[in-house]
Amino acid sequence: MxxxxxxxxxxxxxxxxxxxxxxxxxxxxxxxxxxxxxxxxxxxxxxxxxxxxxxxxxxxxIPDEPIHDVSRPARDRLVDCLRQVLAAAGVGDEARAAWAAAYENFIAPEPSAKIRTAYLAQERVAAQRVEYWLGVLANEGALPREDFGRKVHFLLTVLNGLSVQRALPSDESVLQAETETLYLAVDAVLGTGTP
CATH class of the missing domain: 1.10.10 (Arc Repressor Mutant, subunit A)
Known part of the structure; x- marks a missing residue:
């Protein structure tokens, strides 16, 4: 080798x-x-x-990850990648159970070094995945190559908020609200604005 x-x-x-x-x-x-x-x-x-x-x-x-489908615009590919994360979070009862587990594991107990380390490990994996997507788009010229820290944090914050929204009762279409929010977030990150 x-x-x-x-x-x-x-x-x-x-x-x-x-x-x-x-x-x-x-x-x-x-x-x-x-x-x-x-x-x-x-x-x-x-x-x-x-x-x-x-x-x-x-x-x-994840060989068929949407970020690699260069036949589609960068903003659509990034939104689809973010949707994959939300899909894993579930909707309704599944989303409530996931947030209940997060509360029990990370919020309710005293924040010990072990709890902090476990949470930060999960956060790091999520950040690396989003940073990877941004890196792919930067390599294509869709956004400048830079330290993506703030943009990653912003997108993860949006995903957390949307996953909480999935767990809460709603009288509007979750999909429509999520789609609008994801496009606003992606446009802010890419600097593209709405088409």
């Missing part, structure tokens, strides 16, 4: 074992059995390594 592939495999294994792990250059190099210089040759920054690992993981587990 080539050095680059050994590095990627080692990093993926580290994430599989502990999703909260930070892919430090030294730890990944040691795991792959290569020097830090060799790792830096293939991945000049820690960010480059993380991006490549996440790209491979997502392509492996």
């Amino acid at each position: 080539h050095t680059r592939e050994r590095i990627l495999q080692a990093a993926a294994e580290m994430l599989a074992e502990d999703v909260t792990t930070t892919l430090s250059v030294r730890a990944v190099a040691a795991r792959a059995g290569v020097s830090t210089g060799s790792l830096r040759f293939h991945f000049p920054t820690q960010r480059a390594l993380q991006d490549e690992v996440l790209t491979r993981i997502y392509r492996h587990f």
Whole structure:
């Protein structure tokens, strides 16, 4: 196996074992059995390594993710990706059960180090997924390549709000309200405005 592939495999294994792990250059190099210089040759920054690992993981587990369908506009693809997250949250009883579990696990108990670590691990996985989508669109030129931190946080906040809305009683179409909100959020992130 080539050095680059050994590095990627080692990093993926580290994430599989502990999703909260930070892919430090030294730890990944040691795991792959290569020097830090060799790792830096293939991945000049820690960010480059993380991006490549996440790209491979997502392509492996979600090969038909809408973000890759370049025949459609970037804003529609990003909205569809965000919809996938909401679909996993469920509607009605399923959404209420998910939020009840979140409350019992993270809000009701005293915020210990263990609870904080568990929550932040979940939050990091969600943020990495959204950041991956934004990276794909940046590579296509649909938005500038930058630190996506604020945009990721904004989109996750919108998703959290919409998932709470799914758990609450409503007399309007959840799908219509969600669609409008998702497009507003995506337009804000992409800087596209409404067509």
